[in-house]
Amino acid sequence: MTKGIKIATIGGGSSYTPELVEGFIKRYDELPISELWLVDIEEGKEKLQIVGNLAKRMIEKAGLPIDVHLTLDRREALKDADFVTTQFRVGLLDARAKDERIPLKYGVLGQETNGPGGLFKGLRTIPVILEICKDIEELCPDAWLINFTNPAGMVTEAVLRYSTIEKVVGLCNVPIGMEMGIAKLFDVDHSRVRIDFAGLNHMVYGLDIYIDGISVKDKVMELITDPENSSFVKNIDGQGWEPEFIQSLNLLTCPYHMYYYKTKDMMEKAMKNAADEGTRAEVVRKLENELFELYKDPDLAVKPPQLEERGGAYYSDAAVRLITSIYTDKRDIQPVNTRNNGAIASIPNESAVEVSCVITKDGPKPITMGDLPVQVRGLVQQIKSFERISAEAAVTGDYNKAVLALTINPLTPSDSIAKEIVDEMLEAHKEYLPKFFEKTLV
Template sequence: MKKGLKIATIGGGSSYTPELIEGFINHYDELPVSEIWLVDIEQGKEKLNIVGNLAKRMVQKANLPIEIHLTLDRREALRNADFVTTQFRVGLLDARAKDESIPLKYDVLGQETNGPGGLFKGLRTIPVILGICKDMEELCPDAWLINFTNPAGMITEAVLRYSSIQKVVGLCNVPIGMEMAIAKLLNVDHSRVRIDFAGLNHMVYGLGVYLDGVSVKEVVINTLTGLGDSSYVKNIEGFGWEPEFLKALNAIPCPYHNYYYKTKEMVEKTKKDAEENGTRAEVVQTLEKDLFELYKDPELAIKPPQLEKRGGAYYSEAAVRLISSIYNDKRDIQPVNTRNNGAIASLPNESAVEISAVITKDGPKPLVMGDLPVSVRGLVQQIKSFERVAAEAAVTGDYNLAVLALTINPLVASDTLAKQIVDEMLDAHREYLPQFFEVVEN
């Protein structure tokens, strides 16, 4: 690879960008980045300029020869890039607010990546990511696509199935958050803990937990049963698992499992929170407003600690760790979304899975986990069916498939209910779902 890496970040005006810049600064010795191109759309121009100027001050303070470029021209940013990171939100936070509020009217969970919200975020996002892939095929065919955009599993599935870009890795901060939380529970440094992850994005399980290579899963499960909270991320507050359930499951659930194993409680809580404080999207809008005011300060030249409230903890660590391991052929083990290739026997070989993998210069090589335990296999397969049908609906604009996808999802109780929600959400997101309305008009 040429000396001096070019990174293109789509969604560069995101409030998370300072996390990413901090990661590249901290790892400059092993990752010689010479150019970072932050790309956004016209509606994100003001935020891009604010975040971009903070990024420039951060690099200047670190005294590193990294050029920060700000642009609304995606193609210019992608030309000859080595790595492309994606962290965008089609429809911005207003669309997320609709994803969260509309399902609640039907007593169905309103959440950004699960249930109806996850479906509609996928339907809006997949055509855009496939457009980026098309540009990459032409402008940087050898680049790696590192996708952080949610729903990360469904997006990775769509790229693998519907584009010729195969150098794609989906990334999420949930597994690294679980590792950090368990290290904290055990009161040890994170580097000593390893978890065997297997499943799907936001539907991943820790099948094994090791401290210095020795299994401590039983100790961790026993410790978790005594906790009053079943979550480890800012945007999900859990209730604590029933000890009998967790011991019989014999695996570490991720925070998003609250939505599947505690659906009733989570719907009630989400409705109550929405009534009292607004949806999570509305809370985030206020947080972001405060963050961007901070970012504007010409004296600020570091990532402000307030960013942690945003819910993206360890984001830069996960992203930069992955990019560095590919670039340096480190062959360390990291949890990623990648092609299954037989690693999980219970899922199709060609599908995207979230799994611990050895990270090489040729990309992730997933660790073979065999069959998932029977206790979790069915739920994981059901969500994979949902992701597959949803991705096909996004690409074809097939209304019937959208209804089918939502009916398959375990968070929706009937096909009639699925149809009602799809109809209302299609109408609400009409501007960002042209593929469905073009089909209707034709």
């Protein structure tokens, strides 16, 4: 192929962008990008300039012929793109802070992708991603949409159900973080580790774990009862599992399972953190301010190590590995969010799942995992119901569906509390939820 690759990154002013650029530089031999378009909105203009200039310095230092374009014009960036990556946050960190703080008043966990926070992030994000999909259909119909925007599972579900785009893959750094955690536990290179992943985004389990193709699951189950080994992702506090529980569950959990299996503990921790140091959004805002000060340094031409504190470790490894494998038809195995197509027997075929896939030029081919083990099947199905009804509420602006979705979520104790939270959060996010307010004016 002689033509260089054009990539458009929506949310290009994100603090994560240097991580992505580093990945593109490392894999340039396999993925010869000629144009990288970083897109943002007016409110993100200053950050886009800072991050964009750092990206240019990084590429210049690497001596690569990649043209970096910074723009607020999404359509210009999308024209004839080969890959579109999305990593945006509707309402910025202010909205995330509300998602986290408001539920705490009702004794419910406030978290970016789980419970009320996950619902409202989805309600704000899905209408925007569907508008982007319309632009892709018109301007780059052959492009692959690679979505990192949370809640990634719900967003992928919405794109599969409510747009005509088939070439969509949702991606998260949690599974690769779990792989890296196993590699560290056994002191081996990441390339030797493989996990059979099955479930949903932030609700994924490792059904089996291999090193050099040999199962080490029994040993892992023994090791992860040690509190030191219970969490593989920086932005969730690891708390030790009860040995009896984790041994009997007999599956590798992801860090987000803490919210469902240790709800009371995580709730107490969230309340304490919110009082002492602020919610996660407020901590991230401080981290981001520090990162952007670093990014401004005209002598900085590499990704600063402080970025890992942001919770984005291995983000570019996952992202660029996926794009490269599609482009080169590599047929390696990676965990992604894609249409189920029968891979997990207890989830509808047309729904989005997070599952190990063979990555080809035609996209991810899910590996058949059969039925989910009975001990986790019900919880995964409950979260899938939550995602589907949340996506429907986002598309229709149906207030009743929003209350139903939140009531279904296992982190919500009752329908009356769900209604109170929805009422307050709708008002708090009114600016970003026009569909819900159009209805009331009729």
